Amino acid sequence: MLMLFGTSSSLLAIILLCVGVNGAVILLRKNFFWGAVFVLLWFLHVLMIFVSRIFCVDVAIVLARYLIALFPICFIWVGVAAEESFLFIQKNSRYPGKIMLGAASLLVGALLLTSPLRETYKAPNNFTNHSAFQESYEFDGWQKPVRSRIFPDSSFGQLTEIPEFYRALPEKTQCLIEYPMLLGDYFNFYYYYQHFHKKRIVAGYTDAVHLPDKQKDCIFGSYFIDHVLGAVQDKSRLRFRNMVDIFDREAVRKTGADYLVVHRNLMNEFFPGKLYSGTDQTPDIKNCTEKLRAQYGAPVYEDRHMLVFTLSGAEGTVAK
Numbered sequence: 001m002l003m004l005f006g007t008s009s010s011l012l013a014i015i016l017l018c019v020g021v022n023g024a025v026i027l028l029r030k031n032f033f034w035g036a037v038f039v040l041l042w043f044l045h046v047l048m049i050f051v052s053r054i055f056c057v058d059v060a061i062v063l064a065r066y067l068i069a070l071f072p073i074c075f076i077w078v079g080v081a082a083e084e085s086f087l088f089i090q091k092n093s094r095y096p097g098k099i100m101l102g103a104a105s106l107l108v109g110a111l112l113l114t115s116p117l118r119e120t121y122k123a124p125n126n127f128t129n130h131s132a133f134q135e136s137y138e139f140d141g142w143q144k145p146v147r148s149r150i151f152p153d154s155s156f157g158q159l160t161e162i163p164e165f166y167r168a169l170p171e172k173t174q175c176l177i178e179y180p181m182l183l184g185d186y187f188n189f190y191y192y193y194q195h196f197h198k199k200r201i202v203a204g205y206t207d208a209v210h211l212p213d214k215q216k217d218c219i220f221g222s223y224f225i226d227h228v229l230g231a232v233q234d235k236s237r238l239r240f241r242n243m244v245d246i247f248d249r250e251a252v253r254k255t256g257a258d259y260l261v262v263h264r265n266l267m268n269e270f271f272p273g274k275l276y277s278g279t280d281q282t283p284d285i286k287n288c289t290e291k292l293r294a295q296y297g298a299p300v301y302e303d304r305h306m307l308v309f310t311l312s313g314a315e316g317t318v319a320k
Contacts, residue, residue, distance in 0.1 A: 004064065007114040008137075016078070023077030026084050038073045045070055059149045060136035126201045126242060127191035142195055145270075148186040163269075165261070165301050165308055166197040173197075175257040177311075179204030179246050180282050182266060183228070184221015189270045202255045204246040204262075205229050208291060222267075224282075247295065252311060260296065260309040262289060269305045 005013040028035030045067055049057060056062045064071075090096040112118075116137035120128050132146035133139065140146060181203040182188050194201055207230040219228065225243070232238060235245075244251045246260060263269060264285055282288070292309055293299070301308035 004060070006116075006137075007111055008116060009110070009114040012110055012114060019081045020074050020077045023079070023081035023084075027077065027080050030080075038076070041073060042070055056150050060138075061131075061134060062150070124194060124198055124200055125191065126194065127185070127188075130185045130188070130191050132185075132191060142192075145189050145192045150186065162193060162196050163303070163305060165303070165306065166193050169197055169199065169259075173199055173258045175200040175202060175255060177202045177204045177244060177246060177252065177255065177257045177260045179206070179260065179262050180224040180226060180266065181205065181243075182221065183219060183223045183225060187221055187266070187270065199258075201242075202257055203243045204260065205243060206246050206288070207235075208247045208288075247291065249295065257311050259300075260292070260311055262292065262307045262309070264305055264307070 005016055007013055007016075024035065024039060027038065049063070049066060054062065054066060057066070086096065086100050089099050093099055116133075116139060119139050120133040125133075127133070131148055131150070135146075135148060135150065176197070176199050178190050178201055181190070190201055203225065205224070205226045207226065229238060238245075244255050244257075246252065246262075252260070262282070262285075264282055266282070289307055292307075296309040296311065299307040300310045
């Protein structure tokens with residue numbers, strides 16, 4: 001419902017549905033050809049959903065993806081109904097403009113108050129396109145990371161505690177570089193950490209370490225962004241606002257980051273003791289950390305999951 005109507009209110013969704021159906025009937029009466037075309041398109045799309053047995057079609061974003069061509073048609077129906085309402089009010093009221101303006105303001109206000117996007121765009125959030133926010137809009141609070149219905153196994157053994165480093169960050173900290181970054185957002189809980197530490201996040205990558213050979217004809221969510229960016233021949237063409245080569249000192253300086261956080265094994269950290277335990281250790285982690293120690297000095301924080309290096313501009317200390 002949230003994905004299709006953009007509101008968490010059942011009443012408002014029903015009202016919008018009724019307005020759309022009314023617009024479809026009005027259009028059939030006024031212009032039967034286009035009205036019939038739109039209704040037929042709806043019928044064929046819905047039939048395709050039932051006949052094709054699409055994988056994960058019960059997930060809101062998947063259903064919306066296959067029905068996306070119907071959204072403009074719905075907007076047209078709503079517009080037709082709104083125009084008809086305006087003509088009726090104009091004919092039977094002394095203040096048609098004020099009435100329509102008031103009705104429109106009330107509708108927009110109701111949509112804004114019940115919109116799921118308020119939580120998505122509550123700063124800071126560098127992960128607004130994460131499936132936790134976009135898969136269904138049925139956001140379930142911050143007690144634990146959101147469980148993906150597309151990959152339900154990714155919720156096995158989910159983390160329940162925020163690492164002490166994030167809780168002990170100095171108040172003046174502005175930005176963190178997180179390394180590595182997984183391609184599949186259903187494996188990525190940095191967004192969950194960010195809600196609690198409230199610092200801007202920049203994704204780190206590098207081609208200065210040895211990466212294991214991966215399958216070349218496709219990309220999996222468990223791959224790191226290093227595997228993709230490492231294939232770029234001309235590195236001078238890589239320019240990002242929220243990603244940085246962790247060994248490029250000047251690029252790191254320009255991010256304004258206070259700390260570089262290097263995670264030893266994200267799968268063990270995010271899914272403790274379950275599905276991915278003991279696998280997918282950060283590639284060449286020993287060599288990587290040795291090079292980082294040579295470039296940034298000894299870590300200011302270290303535990304079984306991460307090492308943290310202070311960068312220029314960092315203020316305060318983090319308890320070890």
